[in-house]
Structures are given as C-alpha cells and as structure tokens.
Amino acid sequence: MAEFLVVAAAFVLLTVGAGLVRILHGPAEADRMMAAQLLGSGGIAVLLLLAVAMERPAAVDVALVLALLAAFAAVAFVKGRSPSGAGDPEA
Amino acid sequence: MTATLYGLTGAALVGIGLYGLIVRRHALRRLLAFNLLGSGVFLLFGAVAERAGPGGDPVPHAMIITGIVVALAATALGVALVLHLARETGRAEPDPPEG
Amino acid sequence: MRLALDLFTILCVSAGGVFFLAATIGMLRFPDTLTRLHALTKADNLGLGLVVLGLLPRMEGVAEALKLVGIWLLALLAAATVAQLVARAALRETAGQPGGPPR
C-alpha cells in the first residue's frame, strides 16, 4: 500500500510541477499566480500521501500550515495590484 | 541514498544561486538568488543530518531553522532598502548606471 | 475487510490524481485566463478532496481524521477566495486590451 501511495504522490507532484510552465508563459500575471496556487494544492496532497506512506504523522501538520496559508500569496498579489498597493482589490 | 541525492541537489542549488547573485542586476532578482543560494546550503546541511541515520541529527535541524529565520530577516531588510532606493531614484539596482 | 479498505484508498487516491491531471491540462490548454482559472479551482479541489477521502480510513484516530478534513476545508476556502480575487485582478489587467484576454 505504501508503495502505491508514494507512486501516487510522485504522480501528483509531476503533474502539478508540469503546470508550472504557466508561470513562464503567463501571459497574464493572474495565470502565473494560479500555477503556484495549483502547486500549493498538489503539495498538500503530496504531504498527506507521504505522511501515511512514510508513517510520519507530523507531516500532516506541515500540510495543515500550507492549507492555512494557501491564500496568502494570492492575497498579497491582488493587494499589490490594487490602487496604491493598499486599496480595495475588489473595487 | 536519499541523503546523497538531496546533498547533490543542494550543491547544484548553490551554483544556481551564486550565478544569479553575480549576473543579475535588479536588486530583487539578487535577493531571490541569495535565497536560493542559502536554501542550497541548508539543503546540503539537511543531507548531512540525514546521513546520521533514521530520524536525522537534530543539531543541524535546529541550526537550519536558525539559518532560515536569519535569511528571512536579511531579506526583509534588503526588500526595504530596495523599496526606498526605488522611491529615491526610480531604479532598483545598487550599481552605478554604467555597471 | 483490509482488501476492501485498500481498494477504497486506491480508488479514491487514483481518482484524485486524475483530477489533478485534469486541472493541469486545463490550465495548460484552455484558451483564456478566466476559463483556466475556473477549470483549475474546481478540479484541484476535487483532487485534494478525493485524496483526503482515500486517506481518511488510514488515520489513527478521530482527531487525526478531523484534522485531515480540516485541511481540505481550509484548502477549499483558500481556493474559493483566491479564484474570486484573482479573477477580478485578471479582469482589470486585461481590461485595457481589446479582443479579450491575450493568449
């Protein structure tokens, strides 16, 4: 079973890793941002799979932190693009 | 085996970071490169710790945490300097215009 | 019983992997920023959800299992808000360009 979970983790990692090509191509900054966002979700999945496969329950906590902070980079990004860098991004 | 693989990755990252730090002119790019370089060093240290056996050597782990936090502090100071330099001069490069 | 459990995990995790693949393909192949965004958030949340579902029976206690569900909920929350916010940013970024979002 552990073998399967690890292979699944490798598959997810390679898949979302391939998605990072979007960061290079863009064209919109939003596109680049979303590729990193996908990597975040994939990274959480990989961590959970590894936590079970390697029997490291503490790795779940790493996934928890990543999930908690998953939105932060994107929030900083939209904030940076809002008027004067501090205004309402939904205006 | 795992330790060696990540150790070699760390070695490669050091080269990549060093290249960026020397070649790039934009200060933010240099800060990114510095962080890559530092992260390569930490990874190498992690590989050294992992060689100690299952669970790894906790002493390097503690040192790496210290190093990561120090690098963050230095990056924050660097970013603040870049921001103010850009505000004063409109440029984000510390080098004189002719290079 | 164990076999059934293993089968459940394998099925869920594999399905989750397929959704991650779908999300990536969508992000790489779809024609414009907004559709890419749409495909991405839907697919990767389902992917993570299925992985979590497949791993749930393997957790050691209820607390651990709840933590896993919590992680998925947090990821859902992040994805939903990020999609909202980034979509607006994308609209603003491409607004000045005639002919819709660039390729």
Place this chain on the structure above:
Amino acid sequence: MPPVAAPEAGFPWIVLAILLPLAGMVAALPLGRHARALALLLIPAGLVVALLLAAQVWREGEVTYALGGWTPPLGIALRADGFSAVMVVTTAVVLLGVALFAQSSFRAPPGEETRAALLFWALLLGLWGALNAAFLGNDLFNLYVALELLTLAAVPMASLEARAETLAAALRYLFFALAGSVLYLLGAVLLYGAYGTLDITLLAERAGPEPVTWAAAALMTAGLLAKTALFPLHLWLPPAHAGAPAAASAVLSALVVKASFFLVLRLWFDALPGVMTAAAGQLLAALGAGAILFGSVLALHQVRMKLLVAYSTVAQLGYLFLMVPLAGGGGAAQPWDAGAWSGGVLHAVSHAFAKAAMFLAAGLFLRAAGHDRIAELRGMGAALPMVTLAFGLAGLSLLGLPPSGGFIAKWLLLTTAMASGQWWWALVMFAGGLLAAGYVFRALTPLLARTETPVLPGRPVPRHQQWAVLGLALCSVALGVAPLMPFALLQVGRPEAAEEGIG
C-alpha cells in the same frame, strides 16, 4: 551527558562582555529617548568589563566557558585568548571615543525621541555585542549567527542618512555581506559533515588535511574575505563607509571589518592548524599585497576626504593578510611566528584607533567647511588645530613612522619577512608605506596651507568632539611607546614553541 557546570572558578566576565551590550540594545527600544543615556552609561562599564576580562586572561591564561553548562560538541563554548582579549578591549576603547564624539550629534531634543538618535545608539550597542560575540565565540555556527548580527547592525548604520547614494551603498554592502556569510556557512556545513562538530578546539583535534577540509576552508575564507573587503572584493567598502555619518564610518572602518579578519585567523590558526598549505598562505598574502598597492593608488586619486580615508582602509587591510604566511600559516612553527603574529595583531589594533580618529576628523572638517573636497579645505589646519594634529598623528600610524603603533607593527612584519626569507613582502610593505605617505600628505597639505585670511569654521565644532578625535589618535601613537604589555598578552593561547621569537 548530564549538564556539566562550567569548570572555571573565576567570575564569568566573558559572558558579561557579550551580555552587557546586547541587553543594552534590547533595553534601548522601550527606553526610546533615553537610549543615548543608556549607551553612555554602558560603554564605560563595558570598557571596565573588557579590562577585567583581559586581566583574567593575563593572570589565568585562556578563559573558556560552556554556556548553559553544556560542553561542546553538544553545547557552545566561549573562549577568550590573548588575541580576543586585545580585540575586546580595543573595541571598547574605540567605542568610548566614538560615543564621546557622537553624544552631541545623536541627541534628541529634550523630551522627544528622534529616529537617528534612537537608532544610532541601539545599532551601536547591537554592533558592539555582535563584535564581542565574534571575538569570544568558539563555535563556527555560532560565529555565523554573530556575523549576521554584525551585518544587520552595520548595514543600517551605513544608510542612517537614507540618501539615494547611501541606500545604494548599503544595499551593495548587504549583498556582499550576505554572500560572504552564506559561503562561510557552507564551509561550516562541510566541516560538520566531515567531523561532527563545529567547536573550534575540537575541530583542531579532529580535522586533517583532506580535500573536504580544503574545500571548507576555501569557502569560509572566501566568504570572510568578502566581508573584510579584501581586494578584489573591496568594491562595496568605500561608498558604504564614506557615506555613513562620521561616527558610524569610524566604527565600520575601525572595527567591523576586523571581525571577519579575526575569524580568518581563528579559522587558519586555531580551527584548522596544519591544514593550510604554504601556497594558500602565499595566495592570501598576495591578495593583501594587491590591496595595499591598489587601495593606496586609489586613495591617492580621491577628491573627497572621506573617500580617501575609506580607500586607505582598503589598503591597510592588506597588511593584515601579509601576516598569514609570516606567522606560520601553512607550515611548521618557526621562531619568528610570534613576531609576525604580534605585528599583525598590533596593526589591526593601531589601525582601529588611527582609522577611527581619521574618520571622525574628516567628519569634523566636513562639518566645519560644509563639504569634504580636499583641495578646498585650505587653511582648515589653523581653524581646527587639534583635529588636524589628530589627523596627522593617525596618519603617522598608517605610514608606519615612529613613534606609533603602526610603526612597531610594520617593523615587526618587515623584520619577520626578512627573517623568513620572504623579502618580496618586505618590498610590498615598503611601497605601501611610500604610497601611504603620498595620500596622507595629499590630505594634510591643503589643511596646513597658509591662507591670506584666517579660515573660520562655517559651523562651530564642539570641544569634546575634538578631544575625542585627539584621544583616539593618541591611543594609536601610545601603542608605539608602550607595546610590551600587549605583546605578552597576545601570546596567551598561542603555541608555546613560537614564543621565543619576540623581539
């Protein structure tokens, strides 16, 4: 391993020497406008602690202290030998001079807190603590943290005036310093991987001449050289040091660059003795020679006084590295090692006093004249005779003319170069002395020029500032008159075999 109580009976002055400034830095923030008073209280106290530590080293020999009672390799040890004691005392004396100088320039109006006043004193205390931590640490990783502490105190000091050019200079300084620490850390990582410890004393027992050790030593040395601004990694120094307020320049140029130089010697002579090859020592000295010649020539061409003084730092740092092959870096112990060691360290100390005096003097000329263009400072000598005298006395030390600490230092290096048959370094020193004469006189000539009408300072220059400058310059001269005590102290912790070579 249960916690072991620290073995020594004496009072832990070594801990207090680090603690006092760092606790002061922490307290400065909530104290706000009282930070200056706190610093002015702590610096003399710190000098007393430094002297007591030096006395302890003098009486009892090397002092070590296992922090928390955890002995190395698990814990971290502090260690003070003669060299560290001398550097700690030097630091305290220079800081006392700088503090006397700065107490009126970084002073907030009563009841108010200003940015520059609070931050100058807080950064100064932090910088002082970092220096002492670097001089007294005996663990290579801990020294990395101390170096970062030093960098993060020094860089804001350099940009305290926050003008565009000082911001750019500070940013470049930051990049060099960060790259330097990372390379240093990389070498330390390799040493840990090879020997399982970063304690300097234990490494000296365990490390052998192997490729891993060479790689580590090369990386660490390169990193430290970047922080010391040794030619050809000196580009960051002149703008950073010249752009800072005078009191900050003095500290940066006199002390901060010495910390990484100190660690080069720690690494080569204490942590990895017998690992360095003779060729490596010659290479280091060759870079030093490059610094002497190149830095001096550039100093000769400067139009502004502060830049001239800064380039002279680049040159004078070169001498420090000449001592490496002369003091037996990469070879068997020789009778002249002790002489070269004393000469090198004495140079570091006398340059600290001289350079602090020169930067402060340059700052006063700048204040009095409103600019520091050398050619237009004509007649300033008559207006500020004490400051000009101090500048000249400090210049003596840079030239290596008697009576001055610089003279004894250079003479010791010169004689050991001849004794060891490395006459080419003697030639470099000779040429460096001539060039130094050139740039010191170039700065002095307009100051001493007689003008038709007496020049009056545009802004009054407080007496106490002039006294601080003169005091520091006199320290560098005094070292040439009474050098015997430091000589014997310096040998504490050095290999016994080398002692007979003094004199």
Place this chain on the structure above:
Amino acid sequence: MTALWLLDLCLVAVILAVALSAVAARDLFAATVFFVAYGLLIALAWVRLDAVDVALAEAAIGAGLTGVLLLGVTARVHMEARTPGPGRGMRLAIGAGCAAVSVALAAAVLSLPVPAPSLVPAVEAAIPATGLGNPVTAVLLAFRGYDTLLETLVLLLALLGVWSLAPDRLWGGRPGLRHRARPEGTLAWLGRLLPPIGLLVGVYVFWIGSDQPGGAFQAGTILAAVWLLAIMAGLSDAPPVRSLALRLVLVAGPVVFLGIGTAGLFVAGAFLGYPPAAAKTLIVTVEAALTLSIAATLALLVAGAPERAP
C-alpha cells in the same frame, strides 16, 4: 523502497527546474512566483529528509511571509534592470565558474565519511535533563540556546534596520500603508475567518513543540502571517512604532530569555543553564515569550518602515 526513489527523483527534478527558472526567467514577476513555488517544494524536501521541524518552518515562512513580502513589493518597484548585466562571454565564464563550485561541492558531499559523525548519541544522553521530547526544541532552547538568543536579536536588529529607513518626520508613525477592503467583500470575509483559525493552529504548533515537531519559530511565523492577513484585509492596522506596548511585545522574548538565562547563572551554575527539575517549565516560558515577540517582529518586518505620520 524504489517508489520513494522515484518520488525523490521527481521532487529533485522539479526543484532544480523551478530554481533555474527563478534565476533565468525574463520577467521579475514570473521569477518571484517561481520562488514562491520553490519554497513550497523545499518544504516537501524537508519531510523527505526527516526534518519535519524544518519543513514546518519552511512552510510557514515560504507560504506565509516570503510570498507576501516579495509579491507585495514587485508592484511597487520598477520591473526591469536598466544597467545591462555582464555580456554573453562573461556570463558563460561566470556560469562555468559556478558550475565548477557545484561540482566541487558535489565531490565533497560524495567524499563525506561513512559512518557519518553525528551528535545523535549526545542529544539522546542529554535530553532527559531538559524534560523535552522534541530533540530539535531541546537543541534550540537548551543545548544551543545561545544561538537562539542571538537569532532573536538578529530579528530585532533587522527590524530596527527597516525602521531606520523612515523619513525623520514620519518617525514614530505606523508602518506601511493603511490597507482597505470592502467590508462585505471576499477579502474581508477571509480576513475575519482565517485569523481565529490561524491563532488556533499557531497555539497548537507552539504547544506540541516540546514533544513533537513544532515550536516557537514555526508558531510565531504562523501568527505573524495571520496578523498580516488581517492587516491586508483592512481589519487591523500596524501599531505606530512609537507605541510603548508594541516595543514591550517586541522585546518580551529576548528579555525573558536573557532573564531566565541570567538566573541560570545562580541556580544552574551557568548562564543559559536550567536546573533539571524546572527545565521544562522554564523552557516553555521562554518559548511562549519568544513566540509572541517573533510573531510581532516578523509581521512588522514584512510591513516595512513607518510611512504614515504619527
């Protein structure tokens, strides 16, 4: 297990590709996003290297702070470097030099001795005296507590350095700009929902730190991140730097650490020593104060220099 090898190879390949792209990408923004992705991947690598404590720190810093710090600033500075970098030939030469450094390091890694020297036995022998179960926390707070003390001072000095860039007339004012968001909008909603959860996670990570991976640095980083989120959502504001309360929070960790360390001089025979009976209580006390100070310091480091008049 060969499957793990496969995973390691994939992970290493993606890490190297992302690092190369972060250096090579033309666009500054793309390079920054690559770097954010890189931080995430490195957290995975730490799990594979059995360093979950480091993985937690890297995850919190990489996902929470570095992203906010760097992405926030890309919008505020010029994107392009105006000075030309070194020419093609020079770049090749530099690249060759850097590759040589990597090769030499790789050779050094391969030549490290077997069995590897380590301090694992020393830590195992000494950890009972601390009462802790997590060896990394024992190293950080007890065996090498002096490093940690200096590190907290590094953070404090960095913050002073950032503040030193404020114009004189704005000294004492609030850092950064006042952030705004529509009260009923998505961002404000997120800003109200996440901080309580983050507080919970932060306290949890701090609390388990004495026996499991976690501790003051990880917890402090998480708390800093959620505070920054509340600031960006316009729900909270950075306090003015002249505030005495703020300054006391900033120095609380170092002060408590220094105080207990000095007390060790008298009760445990050495500076930074703990009497074994009270070791765990004292360490947790120091950690609690450190968590608070680290959280405040890191958040303000990201917030930047004072930009609004007091």
